[in-house]
Amino acid sequence: MDVSPKALSNGQRAADLERMAASELDLIVIGGGVTGAGVALDAAGRGLSVGLVEQRDYASGTSSRSSKLLHGGLRYLEQMEFSLVREALAERNLMLNRLCPHLARPVSFVYPLQHRVWERAYVGSGVLLYDGLASLAASPLPHPKHLSQTALLELAPGIDPESAVGGIRYWDAQVDDARHTMMIARTAASLGAAMAPSTRVTGLLEEDGRVGGVEALSLESRRTFGLRAKKVINATGVWSGDLQRMASDGGLTVEASKGIHLVVPKDRIRSDSGLILRTEKSVLFVIPWGEFWIVGTTDTPWTLGRAHPAASRSDIDYLLRWANSVLVDDLTPDDVVGVYAGLRPLLKGESDETSKLSREHAVLESENGLVSIAGGKYTTYRVMAEDAIDVAFPDAPPSRSEDIPLVGAAGYAEAVDAEPRHGVDSEAWQRLLGRYGGLVDEVLAPAEGHRDLLEPVTDDAPYLRAEILYGVTHEGALHLDDMLTRRTRLSIETSDRGVDSVEAVADVMGDVLGWTEGDRDDEVAHYVARVEAERDSQTQWDDRTADAARMGAPDVRTGESE
Numbered sequence: 142m143d144v145s146p147k148a149l150s151n152g153q154r155a156a157d158l159e160r161m162a163a164s165e166l167d168l169i170v171i172g173g174g175v176t177g178a179g180v181a182l183d184a185a186g187r188g189l190s191v192g193l194v195e196q197r198d199y200a201s202g203t204s205s206r207s208s209k210l211l212h213g214g215l216r217y218l219e220q221m222e223f224s225l226v227r228e229a230l231a232e233r234n235l236m237l238n239r240l241c242p243h244l245a246r247p248v249s250f251v252y253p254l255q256h257r258v259w260e261r262a263y264v265g266s267g268v269l270l271y272d273g274l275a276s277l278a279a280s281p282l283p284h285p286k287h288l289s290q291t292a293l294l295e296l297a298p299g300i301d302p303e304s305a306v307g308g309i310r311y312w313d314a315q316v317d318d319a320r321h322t323m324m325i326a327r328t329a330a331s332l333g334a335a336m337a338p339s340t341r342v343t344g345l346l347e348e349d350g351r352v353g354g355v356e357a358l359s360l361e362s363r364r365t366f367g368l369r370a371k372k373v374i375n376a377t378g379v380w381s382g383d384l385q386r387m388a389s390d391g392g393l394t395v396e397a398s399k400g401i402h403l404v405v406p407k408d409r410i411r412s413d414s415g416l417i418l419r420t421e422k423s424v425l426f427v428i429p430w431g432e433f434w435i436v437g438t439t440d441t442p443w444t445l446g447r448a449h450p451a452a453s454r455s456d457i458d459y460l461l462r463w464a465n466s467v468l469v470d471d472l473t474p475d476d477v478v479g480v481y482a483g484l485r486p487l488l489k490g491e492s493d494e495t496s497k498l499s500r501e502h503a504v505l506e507s508e509n510g511l512v513s514i515a516g517g518k519y520t521t522y523r524v525m526a527e528d529a530i531d532v533a534f535p536d537a538p539p540s541r542s543e544d545i546p547l548v549g550a551a552g553y554a555e556a557v558d559a560e561p562r563h564g565v566d567s568e569a570w571q572r573l574l575g576r577y578g579g580l581v582d583e584v585l586a587p588a589e590g591h592r593d594l595l596e597p598v599t600d601d602a603p604y605l606r607a608e609i610l611y612g613v614t615h616e617g618a619l620h621l622d623d624m625l626t627r628r629t630r631l632s633i634e635t636s637d638r639g640v641d642s643v644e645a646v647a648d649v650m651g652d653v654l655g656w657t658e659g660d661r662d663d664e665v666a667h668y669v670a671r672v673e674a675e676r677d678s679q680t681q682w683d684d685r686t687a688d689a690a691r692m693g694a695p696d697v698r699t700g701e702s703e
């Protein structure tokens with residue numbers, strides 16, 4: 142199914158909110174993470190009228206803070222969760238082959254072996270099974286390979302020879318999660334969904350004991366809207382309980398578990414492959430990420446602020462210690478360019494009524510009709526979305542999301558083979574294709590008359606001014622934070638954490654969004670304060686003091702610490 146791409150912009154957002162308020166829709170989705178965006182796409186693809194409200198930015202919750210892997214999860218095989226792994230691998234392959242080949246890319250991992258015989262047999266058979274399950278669903282990736290110690294050290298000279306007698310290499314996939322979620326939202330909008338970020342649900346509308354809509358507050362205009370719909374789906378991840386409490390009903394119990402990641406420069410670890418290591422609790426990944434490595438993750442319970450979870454110095458030291466256990470040249474805190482923390486929405490204590498569709502996610506319709514979907518993995522968002530719509534609309538036509546490529550997928554293959562256009566060199570062209578796919582001409586067209594748009598926004602990162610402009614005009618960025626943290630990754634890919642780019646980015650954004658000088662100063666001040674608070678939190682040893690330090694910077698949308 143071909144989709145003609147629609148722009149997400151400030152104007153579209155305001156118009157969509159009015160559209161949602163004007164008449165009753167089939168569905169309102171609460172939450173613009175990967176799950177909610179996927180639900181909106183699935184619903185629109187089935188011909189339902191749908192609106193989505195997100196309190197901050199697309200993917201501003203967990204969906205911009207993951208390990209960014211599209212994977213089946215090798216470690217679930219140890220728990221004999223074969224059907225779960227198979228389902229996730231099928232989704233991985235679908236994204237690589239059809240849904241978003243422009244955004245998803247193959248990534249290889251090496252598992253360094255410490256024991257010659259039994260470990261090679263044990264891990265080797267797990268990896269073989271993983272590959273077999275992937276092959277059942279048209280895997281486009283190479284098969285795993287056993288490596289001698291010599292071959293391992295040729296591939297990854299940064300591994301300490303004392304720590305490994307050989308290795309096993311296998312392939313998975315990765316994606317920039319925040320961009321991918323935004324592209325799902327854009328695809329939903331292109332299919333007719335009304336999309337309203339910066340819009341917080343503050344209450345549910347009930348009629349005769351049934352949920353019939355939401356009360357929503359625009360965090361931009363401060364206006365309150367009553368949005369009516371036949372069904373409301375709660376896709377708010379770690380906030381699920383808040384919404385269920387508004388429905389004064391029990392439901393799914395979702396707890397938060399914190400995971401942090403470090404970003405370190407590529408030249409600090411000599412390797413042509415990612416690494417996967419077993420830790421005492423789980424696994425640790427060292428994942429290639431452009432000019433960097435992402436090292437993660439941790440897994441600890443979290444009951445503090447959910448909007449901006451803080452990484453503590455203990456979290457950082459934990460990751461460095463594990464990474465250093467196999468590296469020749471130790472990483473130190475000074476090598477860390479960026480840090481981010483996210484919260485896993487974990488399902489707990491499901492009751493009998495829970496429609497338990499897999500071990501990882503669940504959909505529940507409460508007595509007054511609120512449908513909640515939670516748990517799961519980033520990789521399985523499409524299946525989760527389909528399940529949620531099946532529960533909310535049992536009579537709807539079947540899901541078509543398997544056949545709806547995301548915007549930018551069309552024209553991507555042709556653009557990869559084409560000569561670069563619009564005055565960019567081939568390196569920039571290929572980089573842009575990995576972010577915009579076939580939409581690359583739309584991104585670069587404004588630069589035809591304005592060559593300054595081909596200048597990078599800072600000397601320390603490749604992002605062009607044209608990308609900043611496009612982020613506002615077509616990708617729904619409303620604040621500096623949206624642009625520096627999610628449309629680009631300047632906040633984790635520069636040692637100044639984006640601060641040196643704020644003025645240049647604010648100039649481009651402010652022109653389009655009509656910022657006054659006061660608005661502009663306010664945006665800059667919020668971003669700089671956020672970076673300072675994050676840096677401060679990362680020097681604190683425990684969660685409570687780290688959280689208190691992070692809370693020192695107010696949220697740009699609400700002006701409050703939350």
Ligand code: FAD
Binds near residue numbers: 194195196208379515
């Ligand atoms: P969220 O992304 O949190 O979205 C919920 C949204 O609801 C938020 O944007 C929030 O602002 C909004 N919201 C809340 N309350 C309201 C309200 N009142 N009104 C309006 N909006 C509201 N999965 C993988 O497959 N691969 C991985 O590599 C991977 N790595 C991970 C690593 C870490 C450290 C973590 C924490 C998770 C990882 N996951 C991974 C899991 C995956 O990231 C999550 O399962 C997924 O992102 C959850 O998406 P979601 O849409 O359900 O939640």
